[in-house]
Amino acid sequence: MTDVTPLARSTTPAEFAAPEAVLTLTGMTVAYAAAPAIEDVTARFAKGAMTAIIGPNGAGKSTLLKATLGLLPTVSGKVEAFGLPLARALPRIAYVPQRASVDWDFPARVLDVVLMGLYRQTGALGRIGKAETARATECLSRVGMEAFADRQIGALSGGQQQRVFLARALAQGADLYLLDEPFAGVDAATESAIITVLKSLRDEGRSIIAVHHDLATVPAYFDRVLLLNRRLVAEGTVATTFRQALVAQTYGAALPGTIPA
Amino acid sequence: MFLNALLLQAGYNAALVSLGAGLLGFAAGCVGAFVNLRRRALVSDAMAHATLPGVGLAFLLMAAFGGEGRNLAGLLAGAALSAALGLLAVQRLTRTRLPEDTAIGAVLSTFYGAGIVILTVIQNLDVGRPAGLEGFLLGSTAGMLRGDALLIAGGGAVTLLLLAALARPLALAAFDPGHARMMGLSPRLLDMVLMLMTLAVVLLGLRVVGLILIVALLITPATAARYWSDRAPRVALIGGGIGALSGHVGAALSASLPDLPTGPVIVLLAFAAFLFSALFAPRRGLITRALNRRSLRRASRGTARGASRGAA
Ligand SMILES: Nc1ncnc2c1ncn2[C@@H]1O[C@H](COP(=O)(O)OP(=O)(O)OP(=O)(O)O)[C@@H](O)[C@H]1O
Ligand SMILES: [Mg+2]
Numbered sequence: 355m356t357d358v359t360p361l362a363r364s365t366t367p368a369e370f371a372a373p374e375a376v377l378t379l380t381g382m383t384v385a386y387a388a389a390p391a392i393e394d395v396t397a398r399f400a401k402g403a404m405t406a407i408i409g410p411n412g413a414g415k416s417t418l419l420k421a422t423l424g425l426l427p428t429v430s431g432k433v434e435a436f437g438l439p440l441a442r443a444l445p446r447i448a449y450v451p452q453r454a455s456v457d458w459d460f461p462a463r464v465l466d467v468v469l470m471g472l473y474r475q476t477g478a479l480g481r482i483g484k485a486e487t488a489r490a491t492e493c494l495s496r497v498g499m500e501a502f503a504d505r506q507i508g509a510l511s512g513g514q515q516q517r518v519f520l521a522r523a524l525a526q527g528a529d530l531y532l533l534d535e536p537f538a539g540v541d542a543a544t545e546s547a548i549i550t551v552l553k554s555l556r557d558e559g560r561s562i563i564a565v566h567h568d569l570a571t572v573p574a575y576f577d578r579v580l581l582l583n584r585r586l587v588a589e590g591t592v593a594t595t596f597r598q599a600l601v602a603q604t605y606g607a608a609l610p611g612t613i614p615a
Numbered sequence: 616m617f618l619n620a621l622l623l624q625a626g627y628n629a630a631l632v633s634l635g636a637g638l639l640g641f642a643a644g645c646v647g648a649f650v651n652l653r654r655r656a657l658v659s660d661a662m663a664h665a666t667l668p669g670v671g672l673a674f675l676l677m678a679a680f681g682g683e684g685r686n687l688a689g690l691l692a693g694a695a696l697s698a699a700l701g702l703l704a705v706q707r708l709t710r711t712r713l714p715e716d717t718a719i720g721a722v723l724s725t726f727y728g729a730g731i732v733i734l735t736v737i738q739n740l741d742v743g744r745p746a747g748l749e750g751f752l753l754g755s756t757a758g759m760l761r762g763d764a765l766l767i768a769g770g771g772a773v774t775l776l777l778l779a780a781l782a783r784p785l786a787l788a789a790f791d792p793g794h795a796r797m798m799g800l801s802p803r804l805l806d807m808v809l810m811l812m813t814l815a816v817v818l819l820g821l822r823v824v825g826l827i828l829i830v831a832l833l834i835t836p837a838t839a840a841r842y843w844s845d846r847a848p849r850v851a852l853i854g855g856g857i858g859a860l861s862g863h864v865g866a867a868l869s870a871s872l873p874d875l876p877t878g879p880v881i882v883l884l885a886f887a888a889f890l891f892s893a894l895f896a897p898r899r900g901l902i903t904r905a906l907n908r909r910s911l912r913r914a915s916r917g918t919a920r921g922a923s924r925g926a927a
Contacts, residue, residue, distance in 0.1 A: 423797065424796070425793055425796060444797065444799065445799070447797070448797075449793075449794075449797055451793060454791065455791070455792075455793065456790055456791040457652070457789065457790055457791075460652065460789070460790045460847070461652075461841060461844060461845050461846055461847045461849075461850045462786075462790060462845070462846065462847060463845055463846060466846060466847070467790075470787055470790070470791070470794065470798075473783070473784075473787060473798040473800075474798060474799070476783075477783075478780060478781060478782075478783050478784050479780065479783075506845040522794075
C-alpha cells in the first residue's frame with residue numbers, strides 16, 4: 355500500500371494493491387467434452403488497466419473470454435462487469451475473437467462491417483447517415499485501414515481482416531475490450547499503431563483485456579498479467595506477477611528469454 | 616396478346632394476376648437474398664415440397680364438409696401446417712447425427728411422395744371439383760380468381776414490410792452470429808423469423824410458380840443480384856427487382872400461350888437474368904473478367920517488350 359500516492363497513480367494507474375474491478379469471474383468452469391477446459395477460475399480484472407492473459411496453447415484463454423461473454427455455456431460460474439450482471443453490462447463490452455467465424459463471401463464492404471459495431475446506436479431501423487459513416491471511417495483510420503473501406507470483407511489479408519474487426523470493436527465505444535490475440539498476424543508497424551490506440555483507450559479510463567503470446571512485449575504493453583493454464587496461476591501487476599517462476603509454472607517449462615526472476 | 620398482357624391491357628383479371636406475380640417475385644427475390652446469406656436454399660426446397668400433403672388433406676377436409684375444396688386460403692392453411700411439420704422433421708433429424716443434406720433429402724421425398732399419393736386418391740374419388748390442384752405443382756394462373764391475386768399481393772406486401780424492418784439484424788446475424796449476440800440479438804430467433812418469411816413466400820408462390828420450382832424463384836434472382844453488388848441491402852433489392860420482372864413477364868407470357876404452366880416460364884426468365892449477370896456484370900462477370908485479364912496481359916507484355924528494347 356506504500357505506493358498508493360498521487361504520483362504513483364499518475365504514472366502507473368494499475369499499481370494498486372487492490373484495484374477497482376471492472377470484471378469479476380467467480381468459480382468459472384467450462385467443459386467442451388468431459389474434461390474441463392478451464393476449471394474453477396476466480397479472477398478480478400482491474401478497471402482502467404491493460405491486462406494480458408498469458409498461457410500456453412490450449413490453456414483455455416479463448417474459452418475464458420467466450421464463456422465470460424456468454425458465448426459458451428458454462429458448467430458453473432458467475433460473471434459480473436461494472437458491478438452488474440453480464441446481460442446488463444454487455445452493451446458496454448466489445449470483443450474481438452481470435453479467428454472471426456464469419457462468412458467471408460458475405461456481401462459487406464469493410465465499412466459495412468465496422469458500421470455493424472454501431473448497431474446498438476442505430477438499431478434495426480435507425481438511419482445510417484453522415485455521422486455514423488464518419489465515425490466508422492475514423493475507427494478504420496485508427497487501425498490504418500481507411501484506404502480499404504470499399505473492399506469486400508473477404509478480399510483482405512488475414513492481418514487486415516483482424517484490423518477491421520478491431521475497428522468494429524472501437525466503433526462500439528465500449529468501456530471494456532476483450533481482445534483475443536489482437537496482434538496475431540499483424541505487421542510490426544500496425545502492432546505499434548494498435549498498441550497506441552489501446553493505450554489511449556486505457557488513458558481515457560477504459561479497460562482492456564487481451565490474450566497475448568509474445569512474452570517479450572508484455573512489460574512494454576501491459577499493466578497487469580493473468581497467468582492461466584486451465585486453472586488460474588496468478589494475477590497481478592507486471593512487476594509482481596510477470597516473474598520467471600510463475601511463468602515457468604504456467605507453461606510447465608522454464609522459458610528462455612528475459613523474464614525477471 | 617403477350618404485349619397486351621405485359622402492359623396490363625389484357626383485361627382486369629389478367630392484369631391483377633401479372634401484377635400479383637410481379638409482387639410475389641419481388642418478395643421472393645428479397646427474402647431469397649437472406650435465404651442465400653444463411654445458406655438455407657435446400658431447407659426452403661424441402662419446405663416447399665412438404666406443402667403438398669397439406670394441400671391435398673385440406674382439399675379433402677373442405678370437400679368433406681361440403682365446401683368447394685378449392686378455397687385458396689384453406690388450401691394454403693393446410694400447406695402451411697404440413698410445411699411447418701416438414702421443417703420440424705428436418706430439424707429433429709439433424710439433431711440425431713444425420714447430416715443436414717441427408718435429412719433434407721429424406722423429408723423432401725417422403726412428404727412429396729405422400730402428397731402425390733393423396734392427390735391421386737383425390738382424383739379417383741372425384742369429389743369437390745379437384746381440377747386445378749395439379750396447378751400447385753408447376754403453377755398455373757389460368758382460372759385464378761381476383762381474390763387469389765389480392766391474397767398473393769397482400770401477403771407479399773406484409774412479408775416485404777416485415778423483411779424491411781428486420782433486414783439489418785438479419786444481415787448482422789447471418790454475417791457473424793457471435794457479434795449479433797454481443798449486440799443483444801438472438802440469431803436463433805432471427806433464423807426462425809427468416810424461415811417464417813420463406814414459408815410465406817413459398818405459400819404465396821404455390822399457385823403462381825408451384826411447389827416444385829418455387830425455390831428457384833427464391834434463390835436465382837438473389838444469386839444473380841450478388842454479381843452486381845457487395846452490399847447486402849442492395850443485393851436484396853436487386854434480387855427483388857429481378858424476381859419482380861421474372862414474375863410479371865412470366866405470368867404475362869404464360870397467359871398469352873395457353874397450357875403453358877407459369878412456374879417454368881418465370882423460373883427460366885430468372886435464370887436468364889442469372890446467366891446475363893454471371894457473364895456481363897462489371898468486375899465479377901466471366902466475360903468482364905476475361906477482358907480484364909487480357910488487357911492486363913497486354914499491358915505486361917507491353918512493358919516487357921519495352922524493357923527488352925531498352926536493354927538492347
Ligand atoms: N470447440 C471445441 N470443442 C472441443 N474442445 C475444444 C473446443 N475449443 C477448444 N477446445 C479445447 O479446449 C481447450 C482450451 O482451448 P482454447 O481455445 O480456450 O485455448 P487457448 O488458450 O485459447 O489456446 P491458443 O493459445 O492456441 O489460442 C483446448 O484443450 C482445446 O483443445
Ligand atoms: Mg485461443
